[in-house]
Amino acid sequence: MAGKVIIDGNEAVGRGALLAGCKHFFGYPITPQNEIAEFFSRELPKIGGVYLQSEGETAAGFMLFGGTLAGARCMTATSSPGFSLMQEAISHMAVTEVPAVIVDVMRLGPGAGTTQQGQTDYRQATKGGGHGAYRSIVLAPYSVQEILDFTQWAFYLAEKYRILVIILTDFILGRMSELVDPKPLNFDHLPEKDWALVGKGKKGGKSKQILSGLMAPGGIPGYFSHQIEKYNRIAETETKYETCLTDDAELLLVAYGSSARSSQDAVDMAREKGIKVGLLRPITLWPFPQKAVKELGARIGNILVVEDSPGELVEDVQASAGDSARVSLLNILARHNPGPQGLIFPERILKEVKSLL
């Protein structure tokens, strides 16, 4: 218990970022992530950092870009409509390969949608909402502890590969409180940021010019071959997922984030009844654990995807499983209530599991 604290997922973002040495936050308020901005506005001035409330999310995105370009560890957090506004900046971050970190606390639906629970931005986060065929690493925590840990991990991954890392949480994960151990994590040594714009005096008089364009040596093929190589290296090295009780499973649940929590409960309930269900939880949504889905799918033959969306994750699962497994979907229509408070409860998942076995 020593040192442990009860905090919600949004505060865990802030605590994780501070442990990672993040000193600057640029953002614009939006529900359900306001607690993150409020946390930073309180804490950053104490450590000589900057909390700056921008004139909107387009500006927040470009401020994050500018601060990161200048070599500082900084971040922003937003929710779905704000994340849409950041796509232009994200595309410029991609071409200049700055190692930024963004937390997207998803809320439901297109437009203003609701301010409450939903997982309807999987495709936007994983396939890229901006132009130019870039990739971002997408981390999907499912507990407050993971939010705290993954925020630290995100800075490491971003700087290791010079890539944007998106931490995808949602209303439930951001607002639920759990007991966590706020410990700093240790990662490998990171490369020097010799590309950063800090003023040439700090770099022995050697200046750097960075143009937001395809200016790599080797022209267009040079730029894209470097990107392809980098994305392949990330996919090989960093793909992460968790499995639970899959050894003897006759049906495999696949779910991420808050839906993985409900699915985990459904697995426990099923096992008590002797129903052999397992869970595969993608932790990196990109790179997606294609191989694991394919292998487990082929062995078990029966997959049920659970997501609080019309069906986005299911596309990646189908593409990975191919013909080797039957893939079914329990989607947003399975919510217990037609209002914005609706949720897919473990009991509903269990019912679906039974109908498939």
Next chain:
Amino acid sequence: MTKKEITKEVVCEPPRTRLQSIPIMNCPGCHYGIIIRMICEVIEELGIEDRTIGLGGGGCTGFWTMYFDLDMYGGVHGPGLAIATAIKRVHPDSIVFAAQGDGEMGAIGLGYFMAATLRGEKITTIFLNNACFGTTGGQMAPTTLLGMRTTTTTQGRDPKITGFPFHGAELAASMKGTAYSARMSVHTPANRQKAKKALKTAFEKQIAGVGFSIVEFLSACPVNWHLGPKECLDFIENQMIAEYPLGEFKNVDYIEHLSDG
């Protein structure tokens, strides 16, 4: 006929902060080259090149990124002042400047411009007013003069449809967080002297941590004005200055609650 002896003598070295490996890629008669040199000279005279970080925009100032032997970024159209804000905030000891076209300042980036002045960001903006979108081929800009023909106002700019010319320097001067705002031109030697002085003052305000500083430059765009370089000078003298008066609109050494010290 006897061959005339040609002797070469260096009368003026290029500024050392002008990266000689990259030739200036402007159209003939463009004033941007004069302004680029002026920025180099001012930065050198102020002794700030080691801590200066510069931004080009996403129009014809995009290539400015490559011209300076300074830490530079450019190539995005519009959000220059948001990016400059963050760079300055994370490195308060640095000197940050942003070159921005009139499309950027008056159209796509107007919000970023106003927000930066509202916050009194301690950055220096170099606003290039050539009364059109240069890069994209001479379309109407917010600064296009009334009646002026462009590729998107072929009958001349009509205020009933597109409103009135954009006065960036006056707008900036009206904001509390602005320490210095001036509009200058480089179309005559005398004006160049004044413009350089204004640019230097703008940087000095940033060095002293007073507040936001901006110099708007009237600048010729011969290809898109469809005028020869000499006619461009006349156009600036007779048409541009009539709409956009030259001078300082604000010059203060201290802004309460904002300035350093």
